[in-house]
Amino acid sequence: MRLPRPAAAGVGVAAFGREARAVGAVLGASLRSLPRMRARDFWEQLGTVALSALPLVGIAALFAGMVIVLTTSLELTRLGIGYRVPDIVAVSFVRELGPVFTALLMSGKAGAGLASELGMVTLSGQAQAMRAMSVDIDRELVAPRVWGCVVGTLMLTTAAIFLGLIGGMLLGSAKLGLSPVHYLNRTIDALAPADLACGLLKAVGFGVIIAAMGTTFGLKEKADAGVLGRHTMSAVVLASFMVLIADHVFTTLIMATIG
Amino acid sequence: MSGEAPVGSAFEVRELVWRLGSFELRVPELAIPTGRTTALLGRSASGKSTLLSLLGRVEGSYFERPEGLSGEIWFSGAEERLELLGLTERELLKRRLRGPVLGFVFQREGLFPHLSPAENVTWPLEAAGVARAEASARAERMLARVGLAPGRTVATLSGGERKRLALARALAFEPRVLLLDEPLTGLDPEALEGLLDLLAEIAADRGRTIVIVTHQERDVARLAEHVVFMDGGEVAASGPREAMNEAIARFFAGRPVDELTR
Numbered sequence: 001m002r003l004p005r006p007a008a009a010g011v012g013v014a015a016f017g018r019e020a021r022a023v024g025a026v027l028g029a030s031l032r033s034l035p036r037m038r039a040r041d042f043w044e045q046l047g048t049v050a051l052s053a054l055p056l057v058g059i060a061a062l063f064a065g066m067v068i069v070l071t072t073s074l075e076l077t078r079l080g081i082g083y084r085v086p087d088i089v090a091v092s093f094v095r096e097l098g099p100v101f102t103a104l105l106m107s108g109k110a111g112a113g114l115a116s117e118l119g120m121v122t123l124s125g126q127a128q129a130m131r132a133m134s135v136d137i138d139r140e141l142v143a144p145r146v147w148g149c150v151v152g153t154l155m156l157t158t159a160a161i162f163l164g165l166i167g168g169m170l171l172g173s174a175k176l177g178l179s180p181v182h183y184l185n186r187t188i189d190a191l192a193p194a195d196l197a198c199g200l201l202k203a204v205g206f207g208v209i210i211a212a213m214g215t216t217f218g219l220k221e222k223a224d225a226g227v228l229g230r231h232t233m234s235a236v237v238l239a240s241f242m243v244l245i246a247d248h249v250f251t252t253l254i255m256a257t258i259g
Numbered sequence: 260m261s262g263e264a265p266v267g268s269a270f271e272v273r274e275l276v277w278r279l280g281s282f283e284l285r286v287p288e289l290a291i292p293t294g295r296t297t298a299l300l301g302r303s304a305s306g307k308s309t310l311l312s313l314l315g316r317v318e319g320s321y322f323e324r325p326e327g328l329s330g331e332i333w334f335s336g337a338e339e340r341l342e343l344l345g346l347t348e349r350e351l352l353k354r355r356l357r358g359p360v361l362g363f364v365f366q367r368e369g370l371f372p373h374l375s376p377a378e379n380v381t382w383p384l385e386a387a388g389v390a391r392a393e394a395s396a397r398a399e400r401m402l403a404r405v406g407l408a409p410g411r412t413v414a415t416l417s418g419g420e421r422k423r424l425a426l427a428r429a430l431a432f433e434p435r436v437l438l439l440d441e442p443l444t445g446l447d448p449e450a451l452e453g454l455l456d457l458l459a460e461i462a463a464d465r466g467r468t469i470v471i472v473t474h475q476e477r478d479v480a481r482l483a484e485h486v487v488f489m490d491g492g493e494v495a496a497s498g499p500r501e502a503m504n505e506a507i508a509r510f511f512a513g514r515p516v517d518e519l520t521r
Contacts, residue, residue: 022322122320129369132317133358133383133432134351140386221320 045148065167103206118218153207275330301489362434419450
């Protein structure tokens with residue numbers, strides 16, 4: 001039966017409200033259970049999230065740095081300002097590209113990992129069994145994963161920025177005929193503390209988004225493996241989408257405050 | 260049970276309604292006797308497991324109390340008399356009702372596959388606040404009681420062994436109430452007999468209330484002292500087993516539940 005438009009809109013708003021409440025519940029639970037969280041659970045999750053994604057993010061960052069040098073050097077050299085390439089690579093990588101593409105890769109890897117792992121815990125009845133034995137799901141499952149993902153995203157973004165700049169230096173110094181030291185000096189001169197703060201603040205925000213989506217979709221009730229797959233896909237798609245929207249919001253806010 | 264003192268109610272259900280899409284559980288009144296074994300009987304999708312999940316407060320999911328749920332379930336097995344449906348997830352966790360007081364064995368066992376059988380028992384105990392040495396001692400005792408070796412992996416356990424491990428895990432909390440959702444389904448005859456003997460032994464303990472969902476006449480004959488028939492989300496009939504023998508025989512002969520007491 002097709003619902004009349006206002007009713008359908010109402011159903012949509014109610015569903016959105018439920019999803020938002022679920023995300024809020026996960027974030028609230030991770031904050032409340034932070035004092036109860038065991039350190040070893042956090043380190044274990046941090047290792048799972050950050051260490052396992054480091055090769056992927058590192059290699060991608062290295063090549064992304066080189067690609068930016070390739071594309072910018074072509075135009076800037078034609079305009080006679082090729083010497084500005086290190087400045088542009090540095091600022092764009094630290095403020096935008098490093099945090100955003102790390103977050104997008106993390107949405108795929110950590111977001112899907114959280115949603116599928118917790119999804120299996122839910123689907124196999126382990127989560128229900130934990131509730132039936134007074135095991136604190138927030139302390140055991142939610143908090144270590146959320147905080148591990150947030151801190152892991154921050155660490156991987158830092159690594160991505162560093163490796164992206166190295167990638168830029170490797171190709172840029174050869175392409176522009178600059179010594180690596182000269183290239184690095186230009187990079188350092190181009191960067192202000194606000195640029196680094198901007199990039200790292202965004203990384204924290206993106207980490208929260210990825211963790212919230214992965215954990216929320218993972219802990220949702222599931223009838224079968226098909227739903228598990230759909231929830232995992234939704235976690236990745238929504239996290240990626242929200243990272244891009246949040247990037248715009250964060251950039252606007254950060255530029256209005258710290259410049 | 261002639262000659263025994265009258266028993267009180269572990270659970271008293273009042274005006275319970277839960278709408279789940281097209282299905283509705285509606286139990287205006289129901290009492291589950293203390294220290295006895297009650298069998299919940301009925302065809303598939305009659306509401307047995309749904310009612311059991313509410314008695315154990317394991318309904319719904321992690322996120323929220325299910326919508327369309329109303330009524331009261333009074334529980335007398337804790338330190339004080341409690342209305343279970345009025346308790347939030349956080350209150351339930353704080354009071355440690357589930358596990359130490361209300362033990363639950365699920366039809367799909369919900370075992371932790373990355374842990375050994377012994378760890379499947381000790382980890383929830385420790386996570387719920389039991390000291391490590393005490394948890395290990397209880398695990399050893401319970402695994403021996405159900406006849407399971409502690410060192411194997413969960414992935415290598417047979418269906419019967421998984422059921423026994425799930426029971427050992429629930430019993431390790433030493434709960435006053437044990438809620439069993441088809442704990443004997445899908446077992447081979449040997450495993451079935453062993454587990455049935457174990458349940459009969461547990462059921463003989465007058466200090467423990469057991470509610471079991473089953474589809475087997477044999478389980479009712481061996482274990483049940485009280486019977487509740489469910490049909491279409493409602494309680495069709497309930498009473499002591501002796502008074503329900505005819506209805507039980509009709510039910511297992513395949514007669515519709517609404518004709519059992521006619």
